[in-house]
Amino acid sequence: MTALCEIRQLAVTYRGETMPALKGIDLDILGGERLAIIGESGSGKSTFARALAGLLPDGAAVAGSLRWSTGQPRAGRDIGFVFQDPSASLNPVLTVGEQVAEGARRHLGLSRRQGEARALEMLERVHIPDPAKALHAFPHQLSGGQRQRVAIAAALAARPGLLIADEPTSALDMVVQAEIVTLLDELVREGGMTLVFVTHDIALASGFADRVAIFRDGMLVETGATGTVLAKPQAAYTAALIASHRDLATPPLIREAGR
Amino acid sequence: MRLLRKLLRTPEGAIGLGLLAVLALVALFAPVLAPGDPLRIAGRALTAPFTDPAFPLGTDRLGRDVLAGIVHGARTSLLVGLAAACAALAIGLCVGLAAGFAGGIVDEALMRVVDAFQIVPSFLLALAFVSVIGASVPVVVLAIALGAWADPARLTRAQVLSVRERDYVASARVVGMHPVEIAFREILPNVLPPVLALAAIIVAAAILTEAALSFLGLGDPNIVTWGSLIAEGRNVLRSSPFLSVFPGLALVVTVVAVYLFSEGLGKALSSRGGAA
Amino acid sequence: MTLLDVKNLDKRYASGGRVVTALDGVSLTLSAGETLGLAGASGSGKSTLARVLTRLVPADAGTVHFGGEDWLALSGGELRRRRAGMQMVFQDVLGAFNPRATVGSVIEDPLRIHDIVPKAERGREVAMLLDRVGLPAAYAARSIRDVSGGQRQRIAIARAIASRPALIVLDEAVSALDVSLREKVLELLVALQEERGIAYLFVSHDLAVLAAVSHRIAIMDAGRIVESGPAAEVIGNPKSPAARALVGAVPRLIGQEDRNAV
Numbered sequence: 001m002t003a004l005c006e007i008r009q010l011a012v013t014y015r016g017e018t019m020p021a022l023k024g025i026d027l028d029i030l031g032g033e034r035l036a037i038i039g040e041s042g043s044g045k046s047t048f049a050r051a052l053a054g055l056l057p058d059g060a061a062v063a064g065s066l067r068w069s070t071g072q073p074r075a076g077r078d079i080g081f082v083f084q085d086p087s088a089s090l091n092p093v094l095t096v097g098e099q100v101a102e103g104a105r106r107h108l109g110l111s112r113r114q115g116e117a118r119a120l121e122m123l124e125r126v127h128i129p130d131p132a133k134a135l136h137a138f139p140h141q142l143s144g145g146q147r148q149r150v151a152i153a154a155a156l157a158a159r160p161g162l163l164i165a166d167e168p169t170s171a172l173d174m175v176v177q178a179e180i181v182t183l184l185d186e187l188v189r190e191g192g193m194t195l196v197f198v199t200h201d202i203a204l205a206s207g208f209a210d211r212v213a214i215f216r217d218g219m220l221v222e223t224g225a226t227g228t229v230l231a232k233p234q235a236a237y238t239a240a241l242i243a244s245h246r247d248l249a250t251p252p253l254i255r256e257a258g259r
Numbered sequence: 260m261r262l263l264r265k266l267l268r269t270p271e272g273a274i275g276l277g278l279l280a281v282l283a284l285v286a287l288f289a290p291v292l293a294p295g296d297p298l299r300i301a302g303r304a305l306t307a308p309f310t311d312p313a314f315p316l317g318t319d320r321l322g323r324d325v326l327a328g329i330v331h332g333a334r335t336s337l338l339v340g341l342a343a344a345c346a347a348l349a350i351g352l353c354v355g356l357a358a359g360f361a362g363g364i365v366d367e368a369l370m371r372v373v374d375a376f377q378i379v380p381s382f383l384l385a386l387a388f389v390s391v392i393g394a395s396v397p398v399v400v401l402a403i404a405l406g407a408w409a410d411p412a413r414l415t416r417a418q419v420l421s422v423r424e425r426d427y428v429a430s431a432r433v434v435g436m437h438p439v440e441i442a443f444r445e446i447l448p449n450v451l452p453p454v455l456a457l458a459a460i461i462v463a464a465a466i467l468t469e470a471a472l473s474f475l476g477l478g479d480p481n482i483v484t485w486g487s488l489i490a491e492g493r494n495v496l497r498s499s500p501f502l503s504v505f506p507g508l509a510l511v512v513t514v515v516a517v518y519l520f521s522e523g524l525g526k527a528l529s530s531r532g533g534a535a
Numbered sequence: 536m537t538l539l540d541v542k543n544l545d546k547r548y549a550s551g552g553r554v555v556t557a558l559d560g561v562s563l564t565l566s567a568g569e570t571l572g573l574a575g576a577s578g579s580g581k582s583t584l585a586r587v588l589t590r591l592v593p594a595d596a597g598t599v600h601f602g603g604e605d606w607l608a609l610s611g612g613e614l615r616r617r618r619a620g621m622q623m624v625f626q627d628v629l630g631a632f633n634p635r636a637t638v639g640s641v642i643e644d645p646l647r648i649h650d651i652v653p654k655a656e657r658g659r660e661v662a663m664l665l666d667r668v669g670l671p672a673a674y675a676a677r678s679i680r681d682v683s684g685g686q687r688q689r690i691a692i693a694r695a696i697a698s699r700p701a702l703i704v705l706d707e708a709v710s711a712l713d714v715s716l717r718e719k720v721l722e723l724l725v726a727l728q729e730e731r732g733i734a735y736l737f738v739s740h741d742l743a744v745l746a747a748v749s750h751r752i753a754i755m756d757a758g759r760i761v762e763s764g765p766a767a768e769v770i771g772n773p774k775s776p777a778a779r780a781l782v783g784a785v786p787r788l789i790g791q792e793d794r795n796a797v
Contacts, residue, residue, distance in 0.1 A: 040713040173740035174784040203786035253725045425630040435618035
């Protein structure tokens with residue numbers, strides 16, 4: 001796989017802040033891969049995702065370079081972005097159909113009818129129940145998980161080559177989280193897209209990522225193939241992250257019940 | 260305190276506060292800056308401004324000192340503006356708190372009253388009130404307050420409804436806090452900031468309304484106000500525009516100062532970062 | 536000894552012309568010093584149950600006996616006094632603390648309201664509680680806004696144990712925390728339980744968290760408890776579809792060998 005984007009010495013400081021959010025990141029994003037950006041709060045992972053997508057706020061100081069192999073990507077057309085909170089990223093006064101079609105109509109020059117057909121197709125692909133009815137529904141009429149499916153449909157409507165998902169499941173419950181991750185995996189595979197998935201959950205990432213990049217305090221700590229990093233972490237921080245993971249097999253904290 | 264410092268750090272807040280401070284001092288020291296009755300005949304009629312050092316801003320048709328009029332007028336404008344705004348806020352807060360806390364039929368009833376007062380244009384309301392009862396400072400204050408209390412009432416109620424649902428209010432209930440203590444310690448202090456930001460706007464509007472009432476001859480005839488000065492100058496507007504322009508400028512400066520102050524206050528209050 | 540006995544709780548909401556059943560005949564028991572994990576997806580009713588139990592919202596039907604008393608029948612001053620025995624820790628999003636409070640005042644509130652210690656000793660008690668949850672006593676003077684998320688949750692726990700309760704209801708108390716902080720908070724909760732014999736009703740959509748701290752687990756779905764039993768039993772052998780979905784949803788660290796096999 002060749003590099004879709006070469007990031008060199010990327011540094012970002014928000015306006016009004018003294019501490020940089022990102023400090024000199026060197027990373028390659030390979031075409032067609034599924035890359036997980038893993039870090040805790042304050043690690044800079046969201047800043048990285050936004051810098052990649054060109055979504056940093058005004059006045060943010062950016063240093064370093066982002067070199068794209070296919071030329072400067074256009075937001076919506078070449079990059080799709082899924083935000084953490086679907087209640088905030090969907091416009092409450094527009095119907096689901098309008099929002100999903102928006103990107104396709106603007107970038108692919110589709111007519112209103114074609115846009116609606118495309119929206120229906122996208123809603124079917126993200127497995128929304130009763131897609132024809134959902135086209136005319138408003139976001140508040142859907143559940144959290146359904147809203148995130150709509151957001152994903154909207155992000156993919158113009159067939160971008162790169163999908164960036166910034167903690168897309170953190171606002172959802174566990175069961176829905178598993179469904180959304182499966183959906184993203186499926187869509188990315190079918191479309192041959194590149195996926196950059198930002199999360200704080202290393203186990204979640206391990207389920208589908210080809211490579212992982214561990215962030216901490218604005219710096220890239222470690223990167224590599226998922227299996228390799230999990231089996232033999234180079235950095236102490238990575239090892240600590242792996243050790244602090246808790247699943248159903250981890251021994252409980254309580255002593256055996258004896259009242 | 261912290262808020263003051265944040266306020267002064269914004270350019271709007273600093274300029275606004277500075278101008279208001281100057282105005283307040285002028286109003287306070289009016290008898291010192293321009294001793295004697297501003298309505299007395301001090302010199303020759305219609306002296307042009309910047310010609311006679313004894314009357315820097317000239318004199319009006321009767322020979323009254325314009326500068327003295329403006330300086331004393333500042334007192335009235337600021338006094339009436341502040342008093343009317345305080346009254347409007349007091350009424351608005353009480354009604355808004357009652358509606359927000361009581362809910363149900365009390366809330367409905369109070370909001371219909373608020374609706375009624377908001378439908379009537381506030382200036383006409385003030386006008387009608389003063390015309391019926393008679394022109395004096397307390398009546399003018401009350402008239403302006405009647406037109407202005409509905410907005411803070413609505414805002415207060417909205418704030419109460421919003422703050423009531425926050426987890427920290429639920430937490431206070433679970434801890435066993437008495438409802439009255441919850442109202443005063445948990446809810447009220449968090450309801451006030453946006454309402455106080457509105458206060459500055461109400462002051463500005465009150466000052467303008469008072470000027471307008473005086474201009475129309477409905478203010479207290481025994482004191483000098485900027486509105487009455489502007490009205491005086493109306494008759495000689497073409498030959499001696501300065502008679503209306505100077506008090507008009509004073510009005511503009513005051514209102515702009517209040518707006519800048521409220522902008523600065525709004526910024527200072529919202530910049531209170533909710534760090535999570 | 537049964538500390539909490541809930542029978543047939545019902546709660547319905549009218550929403551947009553329709554009636555939503557949030558709780559449908561919910562019954563459960565909790566013994567002193569034990570942890571009952573309450574698991575469910577969003578909309579299962581678990582948060583509503585937490586709010587009904589802490590008397591934040593009224594129930595439509597059913598009874599709750601807490602410490603032998605009819606808990607739902609209490610009101611006014613009587614209820615406020617008894618609240619010392621049942622406290623709550625909320626999911627720490629921005630709204631969990633009064634933005635104007637200080638760390639010390641937040642912990643002192645229950646001490647003052649329930650007269651736990653004489654006024655002269657309150658400062659010392661606050662310092663002791665802060666220390667117990669792993670924070671320096673000097674934090675008492677800090678504004679609650681100047682404290683990080685993980686620290687705020689510890690303060691919430693200090694506030695909850697201040698009134699020496701027999702039961703604490705935790706509503707997604709660690710869901711908003713980073714993974715590394717989560718572990719420390721869970722360890723703290725378990726230690727406090729062993730020390731003070733506090734019972735926990737732990738509400739969460741994350742079964743892994745519940746597995747760590749619960750003696751028994753109950754699964755909620757559509758307002759009903761569809762499965763319950765010892766924690767290891769429910770997790771190892773989930774019978775209901777809801778339980779199976781929750782078990783299946785917990786992400787496991789998949790290493791290289793597993794991935795190749797998959």
